[in-house]
Amino acid sequence: MELRPNDNDNVSLTRFESMLKTNHVLFFDSEEFENIIHYYLNQGKMSLAKKAIKLGLQQHPTSVNLKLFKVEIFVFENDLDKADTLINELYALEPFNEEIYIQKANILSKGDNHKKAIEVLETALELSEDPLDIYSLIGMEHLFLDQFEEAKINFMKCLEEDLEDYSALHNMIYCFEYLDQQEEAIVYLNSFLEKNPYCEVAWHQLGKQYFDLKDYEKALAAFDFAIISDDGFIGAYLEKGKVLEKLKRFDEAIENYSITLKLDDPTSFALLRIGLCHQKSGHNDLAVQYFFKTVEEDPLLDKGWIAITKFYNKQKDFKKSLYYINKAINIDSENVKYWKLYAQINERLNFLEEAERGYKKALELGNYELDTWLTRADILHQLGEPEAAVFNLIQASEFFPENAEIEFRLAGLYYMLLETEKGSYHLKNGMRFDAEFAFILEELFPNVFKSQQVKTLLKA
Template identity: 80%
Template sequence: MELRPNDNNNLPLTRFESMLKTNHVLFFDSEEFENIIHHYLNQGKIALAKKAIKLGLSQHPTSTNLKLFKVEIYVFENNLDKADALINELYVIEPQNEEIYIQKANILSKRDNHEMAIKVLKQSLNLTEDVVDIYSLIGMEYLFLDKFEEAKNYFMKCLEADLQDYSALHNMIYCFEFLGQHDEAISYLNTFLDNNPYCEVAWHQLGKQYFELKDYNKALAAFDFAIISDDTFIGAYLEKGKVLEKLKRYQDAIETYSITLQLDDPTSFALLRMGTCYEKLKNVDLAVQYYKKTVQEDPLLDKGWIAITKFYIKKRNYKKSLYYINKAINIDSENVLYWKLYAQINERLSFLEEAERGYKKALELGNYELNTWLTRGDILLKIGEHEAAVYNFLQAAEFYPENAEIEFRLAGLYYTMHETEKGSYHLKNGLRFNPEYALIIEELFPNVYSKNQVKTILKAKL
């Protein structure tokens, strides 16, 4: 909302902030207070907004709009009881004020009473000529209830009233996608584009729907139309690049991604994709160059570090890949993907203690994949840490009960540690769960396999 100048050609905001620095209280009309409060709320300066509301109400105690700002602050601070009490007072005074209904619905929504919020918002439709905002709010409440069909219909109403309401367009497409209605979304967007043929957002969304259906030629055409409608639309270039990659037109994809670098600051996504395309084209030097640019542009982008690490793994340059994954871990030591790569690289380099450390860290960070448990346990076995290996597999068994691969490993370990009763128990479990994995005993525990007791159990069950 634009602030209008006062009689002295000074902005009310400037006068207000000047007044705060002195003990002189200046007079502002209620509309000036509204503009000042609106400005502070938009800037996220809640303390200043509250000061303006307090002073405004001291000068204009009957102003409904200023009290509505007070309600808004109460809601923001989650003081819903006070907000509700004040909004009910205002309703008694001005039962036809649409903003009162909107704030009442906001309070109900905050209390997760979305059905009642929708009911109140629908009542407000009879009080306003500007229904688009209300339709949007109703649509959002239906989204909170996971009622995507109803939400979609209200976002459609927004677009019927305003073809430029791109927020409603995005929300509506989200509903289509959640419902898996890609064909219906395409049909709607084509109809929408008949009435608004130069809407780059609609073309962009249409391309994404075709991409989802793997109709890459139609997706490419849609993104081209988005670019024709707005040749600075970076998102359309990025999506077009992805389509060209799917069509294995890697050089064209590189050229498309490179346009985004000219339009704005480089994005790590574009740099990463260019590196991938160069790798596909066997241009090793440029692939590495762009992977390095990716991690320089955004050191927190794990896909960049993973790409350059895997690049060197494919080249079997494990020392180089270890160098880059160590750099990644130094930046983000809580990334489980980094630790798994760290473990795999060290394992290939036969640095078993470091490999075990990597798998252990991956488990600590919540990577409970069966292969992580098995690989870590097998490494502990190789380095002679039998008790730690047993503990590892017992933990794994909690996540994967009745798993033969785990049971046979436990059997072999217990026999190795001369705990034959436990070894026999787990060996029989393994045979019961899946006897095909009995070869684990022979491969990982040859000394155990040669024991007469073990052979007897195996023969009896196989």
């Protein structure tokens, strides 16, 4: 029995807490102590759980169950040696107690000995009359070992014992997805739903499988059944909205997203999707209103700020785009997507120094896409900083070896710097990798392109 603060059955808990305040020792039977400890552990109140274990063992020094709670505390505190010593003592007293095996497996698992933990749990299965929790534990141990097929089988066994074990259902679907067995997952879920036709979680998971396979009509039907099973299921409305978007039924998608706003506090995801649906329907005023609501709800959601920035970009209002991407950067200066957009907008406005700064920051934050390196090099060239452009491109070549676009740019820059030997070397590389990109010299380095040496090499 789990105690809850407002239950009529929490007399033991009230007496226990009163005893702690007054230091007046009261007697509790061992089962009462077990319930009190269980309550504190569930609430995460470890210090109170430890006090209850200590007092419980003072009053019931031979209680194996209270000592098992002590083992649990040792494991939680990562004191595995003490936990192991105590569990071995308990095993000597009660070698057929399944809970002793479960805690032994817990100790082994915490010590990363998952194979041995599985062996111990399989022994516990032989002793257990209610194997549900043990199958779940075995499944989790297999997950730790990346043994997804074995994990899946054990979670299926959980569902054979209890059709409403939604934790096992989620874990099993995770295994199907990791194994890329979506068709098999669909077969299993349909079979499961024949036994439990009003399981909204299974309908929801079935819809997600169909969605991933781009079978949007079947996905839509599955999410509808999830909503019929539970008309307050927010996740089903959100997923249904996503399907309707794929089917370009934007008004219906908005309707489903809007239902979630009434069922619970607004989520930034739903607000953003409503805005995007309005934008796709050509309702620009409504779209931007919802984009702003999105960032009001969650100022750290980069997709919201990006939607606003791109909205004004599309309207060719680059100054407003720049204003809002600057606001986003002020909130999160380590977001690489913000810096890339910042660079692109400044480039459109011909603010080249700021654009270069944006691309540089994007690179520093790990955006190693080819276009980032190339665009930054071209801007440095325009700013009259050929040495910096060369250094940038040499770094780029480490990520993109044998790339003609990099080599032709390096050739042009070295010729500009009168380092003709290096220029010739990179020009020959560019021709060898892909001669079609030779136009780069003509576009970016016209004076170099006109030189006789370069023309000769291009014809070779």
